[in-house]
Amino acid sequence: MKPVIFNGHSGWLHPADGNNGVVLCNPFGHEALWLHRAMRELTDRLVARGVPVLRFDYRGTGDSIDGQTLLRPSEWADEVLEAIAYLKSVTAVEQVSLAGFRLGATVAALAARRCDIKSIAMLAPVRSLRLFLREMNALQRIWLEGACVGQDEVTPPGARDFMGHRVSAEALETIGSLDLCDEPMLPAQRILIAHSGQPDGSRTLSAHYELNGAFVESVDFENYAQLLQTSWLSELPETLLNKVADWLSTDVEPCVHAPKATVDANPVLVTASAIEYPLQLRERGIFSVLCEPATRSPTDEPPPVLLIANTAATHHVGDGRFGVELSRALADRGFASLRVDARGLGDSHYAASGHPGQTVLDAIGADLSWAADWLIERGYRDIVVFGICSGAYTALQATRLNRARAVRGLVMVNPSAFVLPDGCTMQGAAERRLGSPRTYLRSLMRVEKWMEVMRGNARLGLALRTIWRHAAAHAQDLAAAWSGEKLCPPTDRSKVRALFQRLDATGVHVRLLFSAQDHSIGQFHLHFGMHGRLMEKLARAQASIVSNMDHEVLSRIARQNVTAVCEEVLRTTHLAAAANGKVTTVVRKRGGPPIEEYSPPADTSATKARSRIANRKSPLSPTSRRTKDSA
Known part of the structure; x- marks a missing residue:
């Protein structure tokens, strides 16, 4: 094809x-x-x-x-x-x-x-x-x-x-x-x-x-x-x-005529703000779309680039077409992006084989890591990986797996998980979804909830299992820390924190974005403590609740907010790399100053979007209506 x-x-x-x-x-x-x-x-x-x-x-x-x-x-x-x-x-x-x-x-x-x-x-x-x-x-x-x-x-x-x-x-x-x-x-x-x-x-x-x-x-x-x-x-x-x-295919016979036109071997789509190149990366069996600013000339250095992961099995266009809209909005601001279909998904070479729900998430992360290396080979230096839900998890794995340390930033939106067993599939990850223990405890303190239990309209099993799981994980974590991991092996909590500490030490800028009532907040509390207090020790990692954001980021306001965060991380990683003398790239906003001097006017859409984002260091709300209703 x-x-x-x-x-x-x-x-x-x-x-x-x-x-x-x-x-x-x-x-x-x-x-x-x-x-x-x-x-x-x-x-x-x-x-x-x-x-x-x-x-x-x-x-x-x-x-x-x-x-x-x-x-x-x-x-x-x-x-x-x-x-x-x-x-x-x-x-x-x-x-x-x-x-x-x-x-x-x-x-x-x-x-x-x-x-x-x-x-x-x-x-x-x-x-x-x-x-x-x-x-x-x-x-x-x-x-x-x-x-x-x-x-x-x-x-x-x-x-x-x-x-x-x-x-x-x-x-x-x-x-x-x-x-x-x-x-x-x-x-x-x-x-x-x-x-x-x-x-x-x-x-x-x-x-x-x-x-x-x-x-x-x-x-x-x-x-x-x-x-x-x-x-x-x-x-x-x-x-x-x-x-x-x-x-x-009834009555189909071999064609005897020659075509009037030939297919362009290197098709290009030109929009008002972007130039896009559909690419078949045959050596890996991956399909992708490279989106670059329309104002970039062939002699310019490659701009910072956002690597966009699949959200579950949705192909590279993204839910509500957000993948495409995000790419072109960033191109208008001077940044490149690569929308990727991992193997087994979308328009990738092997997409026709197997059920997408059985796709191994770590394999998608490996494909993303390979795509980051592919970008490095073509001159790109400042790479930020982006993902929503399961795409956030695979983006984290791509950052972890990348041996060349090509990834300088990571944006995770409503991550479905921070750690999963080896070989875990999309189906397996969905079955492991956990709630927030604090939410369940608050629910169990409500008289009307106990009345529902007595009438048989609600069950306590899930709430009790979640509270026990979190308490056991906390106890194991303390025992492992006290004994130097002699009494207990490293827990998932310690593994996740160690991973984020390593990313922080190697200069990776991380942004975690959550919807106010998303189930992923419970996982965040499990690994980083209530209100994410343990993440405050990391210099380059920040967690935020984004107002008006739904889980899939279908909301128009949420899209502006998320785009603003991606822009911020791309600029931050570029400036950090330039300060360390690792790159000399200067990215220009169309008709504006170099990136090192860029300061958006007060009335720009990006600035308005930032104003709607909660304080990066503010405590994350433990409240989750979805888990509360299921208790």
């Missing part, structure tokens, strides 16, 4: 010798992340049957150009037509079919009415946009209630927010009344519809197309509920993918 750039779209061309090609149409928002692996797997099956495939991101989504300020789904059908034209030009296929999951199937149907399509595969299609938007609105409300992002999270006029994606309200109004059963024109004469078993109207849609003269093949979408969930839990519908691949 080859990364491609066309008309501001980022995508993948999967070559094959067949004369019939397929364009895959992405679903919307978080569903595009959850279904990314299924789209990749369907592509691999089609290529194995001789069908060339083009996958691509709409403008404003994925790795594609940002386009306008807000997403405009009403224009996605036009972008599908651009993708069809591009596929025909670089493969010389004679006919093109379309395929898509969920809203991607609807977009494919709208595009197919405006061009000559051989066939269309609609997998759990969205028949009614009105019902789909109602569902998205409900999910957004549920997220807002659970994320506790506060009243500051306000959607501006003319926009709608859906799980981190900001969409044009005008564009939604344009398509909001669309119902495919009201469309008299067929998308194609040959149609496959996979029915999810949900009350989505797909059976009615099949009858509608048959009534209008189309040949419709209906199949069951097995494992639909198991597929449509967060990436590390998602289970592939193997039988369905094979059926769809067989159906789309």
Whole structure:
């Protein structure tokens, strides 16, 4: 497969010798992340049957150009037509079919009415946009209630927010009344519809197309509920993918014509603030996107760089597209970044093998460490590793494993763990999630909680096990320290503190960022004491609670806060390295002074974001509503 750039779209061309090609149409928002692996797997099956495939991101989504300020789904059908034209030009296929999951199937149907399509595969299609938007609105409300992002999270006029994606309200109004059963024109004469078993109207849609003269093949979408969930839990519908691949590859013959255009071997995406290079690091089997400031000239020294880890099994785009937004925001401020898909995830070479939930987290850390060395070999010196949730843990492991000590900074957001057993997988890490003992103790002191226990509405098992685990760990830690580790071997607490002490001694600047009610605060208390008092002994490590931040960092305000912290660490590590005489790099903010002299004006967005971050040395709140409710 080859990364491609066309008309501001980022995508993948999967070559094959067949004369019939397929364009895959992405679903919307978080569903595009959850279904990314299924789209990749369907592509691999089609290529194995001789069908060339083009996958691509709409403008404003994925790795594609940002386009306008807000997403405009009403224009996605036009972008599908651009993708069809591009596929025909670089493969010389004679006919093109379309395929898509969920809203991607609807977009494919709208595009197919405006061009000559051989066939269309609609997998759990969205028949009614009105019902789909109602569902998205409900999910957004549920997220807002659970994320506790506060009243500051306000959607501006003319926009709608859906799980981190900001969409044009005008564009939604344009398509909001669309119902495919009201469309008299067929998308194609040959149609496959996979029915999810949900009350989505797909059976009615099949009858509608048959009534209008189309040949419709209906199949069951097995494992639909198991597929449509967060990436590390998602289970592939193997039988369905094979059926769809067989159906789309019917009558495929070898192509006899030469393509009109060639695929650029080194594609480049240019935005207003950044230049991005999709890279296949074949020696490691890793895919990545290198993002550099648009103002950097070839003669400039490489700028400080942020190495961005996968969040669980989500590919390098990040939840709510935060990976891309973070990269381009930092490029606008003079910094580079590398978004990485570790092996077994996203678009990496081995992503099609194995279940992502069984991916070993330490292996991801090793891939990140290798990526840091790769950056060093290309002249970068000031490297900061960034990760959210399990990505924070793998970022910590990358910093620990890096023998070349190329990593100068580390930003961990809501880390899922600080230490895990060797060979621990994503699934294993999720099963080990612990709560905060202080939260449980406070909960057990409430009369109403004991009334719930007596009525059988709450159980004490988890609370008691958590309190015992923390107390035992504390006792073992004291015994090991008193005896010089003769009575007890080193505990997880001592190992974590020793690791952070070593990082601090070697000059690594560490920032730990927590949501106010995140379960990860309990782990922080376990290893560094209540309120993180033991971390205050480290000169370069700081821990903060970030106001209005949810666990996945979908909040717009939280994203500004986290971006500001990343910028601060990149500048701090660069200045520290320059002071030690290790680098002579001077990074310039576009139109501004060198980094050594940089002081943002009082009204910059970065300064406003910093003002919303809690005091770095302030005690961390032990309160956690999630653990309190589960006690």
